[in-house]
Amino acid sequence: MKNGPKPKFATYRKMLEKKAEEVRRSMSAQKAAQVVARLDVPSDEGDLSQQHHEEWIFLNRNSLDMKLLREVGDALQRIETDNYGTCPECDEPISTKRLDAVPWARYCVTCQERIATRQAAGEEVDEFEEASR
Ligand SMILES: [Zn+2]
Numbered sequence: 412m413k414n415g416p417k418p419k420f421a422t423y424r425k426m427l428e429k430k431a432e433e434v435r436r437s438m439s440a441q442k443a444a445q446v447v448a449r450l451d452v453p454s455d456e457g458d459l460s461q462q463h464h465e466e467w468i469f470l471n472r473n474s475l476d477m478k479l480l481r482e483v484g485d486a487l488q489r490i491e492t493d494n495y496g497t498c499p500e501c502d503e504p505i506s507t508k509r510l511d512a513v514p515w516a517r518y519c520v521t522c523q524e525r526i527a528t529r530q531a532a533g534e535e536v537d538e539f540e541e542a543s544r
Contacts, residue, residue, distance in 0.1 A: 420490050426514045427490070431483045438476045445469055479515075486515040498522050 448465070489495040496505050500522035509516055518526060 420495050423495065423510060423514045424487065424490050427483050427487050430514070431480060431487070434476050434480045434483065438473060438480075441469060441473060441476075482515040482517070485517065489517075500526075 445466075448462075486495065496510060497503070498505050498517075498519040500518055503519055505516060505519045509520055516523070
């Protein structure tokens with residue numbers, strides 16, 4: 412298909428682009444806030460550990476943003492390559508309801524849940540995908 416994404420995905424594309432923009436903006440805002448905080452570095456020990464704590468939160472949040480940004484980027488890529496909206500696990504179309512809620516969803520609900528269960532056994536469950544939007 413040479414005429415770009417299918418019209419029915421154009422809306423999702425817009426949503427994804429908007430989301431990517433939001434995440435990028437939030438990341439640079441955090442970065443800016445961190446730089447500002449650094450200009451005002453207190454030097455005694457107590458404040459230093461507080462600062463480490465904040466840094467940890469920042470890094471943690473930032474990596475979630477990074478991950479989300481990557482998910483959104485992947486979804487945009489799938490629209491470009493015409494693979495969007497199909498679950499790679501079972502080859503079934505992902506429901507519109509799900510895509511409306513989580514436009515960057517890669518798997519259908521059934522497969523996502525199975526993967527989550529699998530991850531719960533070992534790694535941490537990737538909950539943010541459903542939670543942060
Ligand atoms: Zn599936």
